[in-house]
Amino acid sequence: MKKIFLSLLIVFAVVLFFNACEDRSDLTAPAPLNGKSGNADLTKYVAIGNSLTAGYQSGTLFYSAQIYAFPYLIAKQAGVEMTGLKVSDPGLGGRLEIKSLSPFTLYTNPNAGSPMNLSLPAPYQNLGVPGALAYDVLFATNKDNCASAVFAGTPNPYFDLVLRNSALNIGTQLQQALAQNPTLITLWIGNNDVLGYATSGGTAPSAPTNATQFQQLFGGICNGISQAGKQAVVANIPNVSAIPFFTTVGPQIALSTPWYQLAPQGVVGLVYQKTGGTIGVADSVSLLTGTNLVTLRGSSYAPLLGQPTGKFYRDNGLAIPIGIDTTKPFGFHPQNPWPNSLILDTDEIQIANQAVANYNSIIASTAANFNFAVVDINSVFNQIRQNDFTGGTVYNGVTFRTTFVTGGLFSLDGVHPTNQGQAIIANEFIKVINNKYNAQFPLIDVSTIPGSLIFAGKINYQNGYPILPPEVFKHLLF
Amino acid sequence: MKKIFTYLLVVLGLSSSALYAGGFQLNEHGAKAVAMGGAFTAVSNDPSAVYWNGAGLSFLRGTHFMLSTHAIQPKSSFRGVLPNVDEYKLIDQTFFPTNFFASHYINDQWAVGFGFTVPFGLGTKWDDEWVGRYLAVETELQVLTLSPVVSFRPFDELAISAGFVYSFANVLIERKNPQTPFTGDALIKLEGDDKSAFGYNLGLMYKPIDKLTFGISYHSQIEYDFEGTATSTGAQQLIDAKRLPMGDIKAKLTTPFNLAFGVAYQALDNLLLSADFQLVGWSSYDTLAVDFVDPNYTDVASPRMYEDSFILRFGLDYQFNQELSLQGGIYFDKNPVPNEYLNPSLPETDRLGFSIGAEYKFFNNLALRGSYLFIRGSELRIENSKEYYSGNSGFNGVYNTFANVFSLSLLYSL
Numbered sequence: 001m002k003k004i005f006l007s008l009l010i011v012f013a014v015v016l017f018f019n020a021c022e023d024r025s026d027l028t029a030p031a032p033l034n035g036k037s038g039n040a041d042l043t044k045y046v047a048i049g050n051s052l053t054a055g056y057q058s059g060t061l062f063y064s065a066q067i068y069a070f071p072y073l074i075a076k077q078a079g080v081e082m083t084g085l086k087v088s089d090p091g092l093g094g095r096l097e098i099k100s101l102s103p104f105t106l107y108t109n110p111n112a113g114s115p116m117n118l119s120l121p122a123p124y125q126n127l128g129v130p131g132a133l134a135y136d137v138l139f140a141t142n143k144d145n146c147a148s149a150v151f152a153g154t155p156n157p158y159f160d161l162v163l164r165n166s167a168l169n170i171g172t173q174l175q176q177a178l179a180q181n182p183t184l185i186t187l188w189i190g191n192n193d194v195l196g197y198a199t200s201g202g203t204a205p206s207a208p209t210n211a212t213q214f215q216q217l218f219g220g221i222c223n224g225i226s227q228a229g230k231q232a233v234v235a236n237i238p239n240v241s242a243i244p245f246f247t248t249v250g251p252q253i254a255l256s257t258p259w260y261q262l263a264p265q266g267v268v269g270l271v272y273q274k275t276g277g278t279i280g281v282a283d284s285v286s287l288l289t290g291t292n293l294v295t296l297r298g299s300s301y302a303p304l305l306g307q308p309t310g311k312f313y314r315d316n317g318l319a320i321p322i323g324i325d326t327t328k329p330f331g332f333h334p335q336n337p338w339p340n341s342l343i344l345d346t347d348e349i350q351i352a353n354q355a356v357a358n359y360n361s362i363i364a365s366t367a368a369n370f371n372f373a374v375v376d377i378n379s380v381f382n383q384i385r386q387n388d389f390t391g392g393t394v395y396n397g398v399t400f401r402t403t404f405v406t407g408g409l410f411s412l413d414g415v416h417p418t419n420q421g422q423a424i425i426a427n428e429f430i431k432v433i434n435n436k437y438n439a440q441f442p443l444i445d446v447s448t449i450p451g452s453l454i455f456a457g458k459i460n461y462q463n464g465y466p467i468l469p470p471e472v473f474k475h476l477l478f
Numbered sequence: 479m480k481k482i483f484t485y486l487l488v489v490l491g492l493s494s495s496a497l498y499a500g501g502f503q504l505n506e507h508g509a510k511a512v513a514m515g516g517a518f519t520a521v522s523n524d525p526s527a528v529y530w531n532g533a534g535l536s537f538l539r540g541t542h543f544m545l546s547t548h549a550i551q552p553k554s555s556f557r558g559v560l561p562n563v564d565e566y567k568l569i570d571q572t573f574f575p576t577n578f579f580a581s582h583y584i585n586d587q588w589a590v591g592f593g594f595t596v597p598f599g600l601g602t603k604w605d606d607e608w609v610g611r612y613l614a615v616e617t618e619l620q621v622l623t624l625s626p627v628v629s630f631r632p633f634d635e636l637a638i639s640a641g642f643v644y645s646f647a648n649v650l651i652e653r654k655n656p657q658t659p660f661t662g663d664a665l666i667k668l669e670g671d672d673k674s675a676f677g678y679n680l681g682l683m684y685k686p687i688d689k690l691t692f693g694i695s696y697h698s699q700i701e702y703d704f705e706g707t708a709t710s711t712g713a714q715q716l717i718d719a720k721r722l723p724m725g726d727i728k729a730k731l732t733t734p735f736n737l738a739f740g741v742a743y744q745a746l747d748n749l750l751l752s753a754d755f756q757l758v759g760w761s762s763y764d765t766l767a768v769d770f771v772d773p774n775y776t777d778v779a780s781p782r783m784y785e786d787s788f789i790l791r792f793g794l795d796y797q798f799n800q801e802l803s804l805q806g807g808i809y810f811d812k813n814p815v816p817n818e819y820l821n822p823s824l825p826e827t828d829r830l831g832f833s834i835g836a837e838y839k840f841f842n843n844l845a846l847r848g849s850y851l852f853i854r855g856s857e858l859r860i861e862n863s864k865e866y867y868s869g870n871s872g873f874n875g876v877y878n879t880f881a882n883v884f885s886l887s888l889l890y891s892l
């Protein structure tokens with residue numbers, strides 16, 4: 001009997017022993033791509049561009065957000081490292097943060113971080129320079145010979161920080177890119193050639209880069225790349241009128257102004273100053289539908305509509321122009337009109353849209369000439385903008401709109417994408433690269449990319465408009 | 479601009495934490511029952527009959543007290559999210575559910591018993607930065623019951639019992655929520671308790687012949703009305719705008735019924751064999767709903783879709799000599815959670831339990847029992863998860879689980 005029991009016990013112990021050993025199945029991680037897939041080679045990937053390429057967000061360039069710039073995301077998906085200028089949080093000054101959500105209040109972080117890796121003894125692979133124009137890619141080597149310095153007297157310090165020619169002495173963005181013997185270049189330039197015009201309400205500069213010049217510049221860049229025997233993937237320019245910098249304040253003015261009370265006094269819309277000094281009127285329907293676009297800078301002054309004020313001129317250190325009477329109701333009287341620099345009116349929208357259309361056809365034909373693939377970012381953003389009115393656009397289960405802050409696509413400056421916006425852009429590049437080079441780089445799961453709109457402390461607000469202190473936009477570079 | 483924020487929603491899928499589940503149910507009520515793989519419904523020959531089968535009290539002469547404690551160490555790992563295979567491990571925790579039973583034989587017809595038990599008392603804790611943090615960080619459920627039982631033996635061969643169950647419970651769920659498009663994560667903590675919930679149990683024991691016993695035991699569902707609070711640690715702006723949950727919450731939960739059929743056979747003079755089939759009514763758990771008292775917050779509900787499950791148990795008790803007896807057992811516990819709803823707050827898989835134990839009688843009226851139970855969860859690979867750790871990305875991966883359970887009981891008879 002005891003034998004029976006003991007043998008039972010032994011059997012039991014053996015079973016227990018074998019089950020205690022972990023019979024874990026072997027799982028294999030996906031094989032590292034190391035930059036290569038199909039005919040695509042991203043082992044030395046270099047990006048030429050502007051603030052979008054640099055990962056500029058919420059009015060500055062700061063580490064925790066710039067590491068999600070689309071070139072870095074592409075590199076990560078391809079399994080390669082990518083160098084670039086990194087600036088510690090909160091960036092090089094002027095980062096926009098949220099003081100309060102309801103009411104919505106912004107604030108400018110007064111602190112600044114500093115560049116983290118200026119001494120890298122080689123050109124950066126991410127050669128995105130905030131503020132760069134097409135001109136700059138070919139000609140700018142430092143802050144004093146970039147387009148903004150040469151044509152507007154405003155040196156752009158980012159050229160020194162990214163190009164570092166005092167140490168490297170290699171030259172322009174294009175020269176630095178080619179000096180690295182890149183296996184692939186992404187080129188996204190031209191946004192600022194129209195954005196500067198548009199965001200200044202068509203005042204500074206007074207026109208977008210003209211199409212002939214753009215053709216020469218863009219053609220020159222592509223020719224340079226091609227002459228060096230290199231391949232590029234180029235992206236086109238999104239329509240400016242679909243970004244929250246232009247679409248936020250106008251509808252708010254249209255909806256929150258008591259037009260029916262003003263009508264008997266002869267006020268039928270926002271009375272604004274047109275380029276050339278004449279007076280225009282933007283009625284509420286045009287503000288609502290975007291036929292006239294009030295810039296985000298205008299949110300500081302929209303609460304003052306109807307008041308006798310010259311605050312705009314005081315804030316910006318401007319002399320009160322001849323013919324302006326600041327005792328008249330602001331924005332509702334021809335003698336105290338809404339300032340020209342805060343509105344992109346129908347005529348100016350026409351000019352900006354025409355410029356974008358011209359650039360994009362130039363980009364398409366130039367790319368075709370050199371057999372470069374084109375990322376049609378413009379169509380993607382137009383589609384997203386269209387979907388705003390039918391429930392938004394869903395990526396990986398997350399719904400996006402082009403609306404300010406709530407839409408999830410644009411950062412607090414209303415122009416530059418959030419981290420997730422950057423991921424959507426990166427995916428568009430990856431799709432084109434995969435298609436062009438028969439590659440299979442994986443797309444990014446947009447939902448796993450962290451948010452990037454930063455919260456600050458709390459302050460007060462006024463009249464339902466976001467409080468955007470005028471200095472908020474001091475650092476705005478595109 | 480204000481308007482814009484009326485439709486800003488930092489969507490809080492509070493929904494996805496499993497509030498309790500099979501793995502949180504404890505069947506550890508006394509070292510001997512554990513040692514016999516829980517095949518105790520037709521055995522129930524000690525005061526723990528109060529839990530296992532109250533009718534057993536009618537076959538237990540004298541007055542007995544039993545105090546037991548158990549040390550339970552659950553271990554789980556997750557590898558994923560597929561196609562990645564990074565491994566994450568549950569933070570080590572040891573749980574010490576303790577129970578106490580008393581039984582008294584009044585006469586050949588009547589017997590009474592009393593029990594303090596912990597039918598649910600486990601939890602899980604993951605690192606708060608791990609990949610599944612939006613699904614689970616810390617989850618804990620504790621249910622304590624006080625239960626008087628009376629047993630009646632109308633015939634020599636048959637006894638029936640009924641018991642009343644007074645229960646109090648508390649629950650903690652902690653997990654993170656992304657604040658996207660804003661930076662950072664918010665930590666969401668839900669805590670609640672129910673100080674009075676009621677249930678009942680029924681038992682039957684039938685001995686057609688001396689060597690053979692049949693037992694049936696039924697534990698009713700218990701409905702809990704949890705009341706508690708939600709607290710969020712995140713951006714003050716989101717809290718002010720009521721985008722993160724704060725304040726009083728309510729949640730209803732129903733723990734499943736348990737229906738067990740047992741048979742015990744005295745194969746030899748010193749060898750008792752037993753087997754149980756236990757049905758667990760997990761389908762009571764189809765939705766988890768959390769209601770906010772403040773109407774500014776949207777109530778949440780999420781499908782859990784648990785299925786009824788079962789446990790199959792086998793045990794033996796071998797009388798080595800006058801002082802020493804040895805037990806062994808084995809059981810299979812079917813996972814009640816459909817794969818697509820498996821949540822890391824409770825990594826459920828089909829499980830096998832292997833147990834051994836011993837009883838030593840120091841004196842006629844004092845015995846010490848000890849047992850060791852090893853629980854082995856079958857490896858579970860999930861590829862169709864509807865638990866979204868981010869956006870609409872399912873939490874696919876491979877779970878491995880096991881647990882060590884050490885039990886100690888002290889039995890004292892008057």
